[in-house]
Amino acid sequence: MMPEERYKKLKEYLSAENPVLLDVIDKYKALDKIGHKIGLIEHHESYTSHISWWPMISILGTFSAGKSSFINDYIGQNLQQSGNHAIDDKFTVICYGNNDESVTLPGLALDADPRFPFYNISEEINIVDPGEGNRVNQYLQLKTLKSDKIKGKILIDSPGFDADSQRDGILRITNHMVEMSDLVLIFFDARHPEPGAMRDTLEHLVGTTIEHKDANKVLYILNQIDTTAKEDNLEDVISSWQRALSKEGLISGNFYSIYNESAANTIEDEAMLKRLKSKKDTDLARIIDRMDKVSIERAYRIIKALEDFSKEIKEEKIPKLQEALREWGSRVLWTDVVVSVLLLVLVGVSQFQWHILESLNSTLSQIIAGGVMMLLIGAVHFKARAFFAERIAKKWAEKDINIAKAVLHNTKWWRTIFGFGRNWHKGIKVKLDVLMTQGRESIQKLNDQFVASSPTPTSKTSVEK
Numbered sequence: 001m002m003p004e005e006r007y008k009k010l011k012e013y014l015s016a017e018n019p020v021l022l023d024v025i026d027k028y029k030a031l032d033k034i035g036h037k038i039g040l041i042e043h044h045e046s047y048t049s050h051i052s053w054w055p056m057i058s059i060l061g062t063f064s065a066g067k068s069s070f071i072n073d074y075i076g077q078n079l080q081q082s083g084n085h086a087i088d089d090k091f092t093v094i095c096y097g098n099n100d101e102s103v104t105l106p107g108l109a110l111d112a113d114p115r116f117p118f119y120n121i122s123e124e125i126n127i128v129d130p131g132e133g134n135r136v137n138q139y140l141q142l143k144t145l146k147s148d149k150i151k152g153k154i155l156i157d158s159p160g161f162d163a164d165s166q167r168d169g170i171l172r173i174t175n176h177m178v179e180m181s182d183l184v185l186i187f188f189d190a191r192h193p194e195p196g197a198m199r200d201t202l203e204h205l206v207g208t209t210i211e212h213k214d215a216n217k218v219l220y221i222l223n224q225i226d227t228t229a230k231e232d233n234l235e236d237v238i239s240s241w242q243r244a245l246s247k248e249g250l251i252s253g254n255f256y257s258i259y260n261e262s263a264a265n266t267i268e269d270e271a272m273l274k275r276l277k278s279k280k281d282t283d284l285a286r287i288i289d290r291m292d293k294v295s296i297e298r299a300y301r302i303i304k305a306l307e308d309f310s311k312e313i314k315e316e317k318i319p320k321l322q323e324a325l326r327e328w329g330s331r332v333l334w335t336d337v338v339v340s341v342l343l344l345v346l347v348g349v350s351q352f353q354w355h356i357l358e359s360l361n362s363t364l365s366q367i368i369a370g371g372v373m374m375l376l377i378g379a380v381h382f383k384a385r386a387f388f389a390e391r392i393a394k395k396w397a398e399k400d401i402n403i404a405k406a407v408l409h410n411t412k413w414w415r416t417i418f419g420f421g422r423n424w425h426k427g428i429k430v431k432l433d434v435l436m437t438q439g440r441e442s443i444q445k446l447n448d449q450f451v452a453s454s455p456t457p458t459s460k461t462s463v464e465k
């Protein structure tokens with residue numbers, strides 16, 4: 001899908017949901033224009049596809065922790081299979097569909113549709129695990145569901161995470177999901193009173209999520225706390241998990257303890273039941289509240305991403321590109337100088353040995369000889385431009401693919417090797433500053449909207465009305 005078509009689709013979708021975001025699309029359009037001009041993204045690419053416009057909630061965690069049961073409970077239907085051994089072996093993207101019957105589509109449907117957050121994921125998998133990306137159906141599936149609970153958002157159920165036996169493809173998808181999500185729920189279960197056995201898994205899940213700029217979007221959920229009834233050790237289990245998590249660097253705020261009432265063991269002791277249930281009810285309500293509010297959080301995140309992209313281009317990409325182009329320019333220049341000097345030396349030597357200049361006795365042959373030399377230098381010059389551009393792009397490709405693209409874009413044969421590094425970036429930086437300011441204004445508008453419509457921006461989003 002070309003960018004123009006994408007803007008149109010997004011506008012259609014968002015006009016019903018949140019008009020403030022309509023303006024934001026035009027700002028993304030301006031950002032794309034800058035990206036295309038510098039060559040950081042290709043003509044058919046758009047920054048709008050680097051973020052999810054659908055509010056997205058990912059559910060991750062160890063196997064059999066109760067992820068699928070939790071989702072079934074939330075949507076109020078038995079959509080996902082659950083069971084006592086590893087059940088899910090792929091990621092399931094659940095979204096609203098108009099059919100009364102739930103429809104299951106293969107991963108290819110997600111890979112090929114730019115409206116979903118897994119667009120082109122097969123290419124990404126192929127980078128870490130060549131060939132695997134073509135088997136995207138083994139990693140992903142899409143389920144549609146007619147339920148108001150998920151109207152206007154996407155839920156993702158995932159296979160149980162086990163750091164030891166995880167394939168690169170799954171790790172890649174997991175990281176991608178965390179990156180794109182507005183809310184990430186990470187499930188552990190209280191049947192393991194000691195988190196020790198899951199050290200690696202914990203390390204990976206918490207490690208990847210905590211590095212994330214927006215750590216507040218990750219909730220850590222200790223599930224199945226009903227199982228602590230038998231030994232009456234809820235506090236011990238909770239504190240041992242909290243210790244393990246804080247060892248990985250987690251700040252305690254986002255830690256919740258719950259269980260699933262429809263899957264729980266029966267608890268005989270009345271007082272115990274009351275205590276566990278009250279803990280669960282409080283924490284679950286807070287989780288559900290975050291899930292329901294995700295559309296609002298997403299609106300902020302989309303605008304924030306515009307600011308982040310602009311800032312990144314200004315402060316990171318442009319300087320890197322300048323450095324790369326300077327290196328390229330000087331390599332080409334040196335090649336030109338060396339070749340010219342070599343040619344002159346060659347002529348000098350020939351002159352000395354065979355008096356070659358005297359043999360060019362007519363003006364015409366002198367012109368021809370001069371022309372041949374110019375052609376030779378020219379040929380070497382253009383060869384050198386392409387050669388060094390390729391080499392420098394290749395060097396950058398591993399660190400930053402966008403810089404690699406921009407190097408190739410800015411070293412085409414008609415570009416000068418001197419003009420860069422001076423003023424070309426100044427105008428662009430001004431435009432980026434304007435975009436960042438406008439982003440902050442949009443955030444202001446969002447604030448006004450939510451503060452004006454209800455004092456506490458909670459529960460109902462406009463799609464659900």
Ligand SMILES: Nc1nc2c(ncn2[C@@H]2O[C@H](COP(=O)(O)OP(=O)(O)OP(=O)(O)O)[C@@H](O)[C@H]2O)c(=O)[nH]1
Pocket residue numbers: 062063064065066067068069070081082083084085086087088158159160161223224225226227258259260261263264265
């Ligand atoms: N006691 C108890 N059992 C639960 C709870 N939640 C889920 N279960 C049970 O735990 C088992 C695993 O639940 P699932 O929902 O399949 O877990 P999952 O995390 O989706 O597992 P995988 O998809 O295999 O990774 C099932 O037998 C559930 O009935 C809970 O809160 N308490």
Ligand SMILES: [Mg+2]
Pocket residue numbers: 067068069080081082087088157158159
């Ligand atoms: Mg499951």
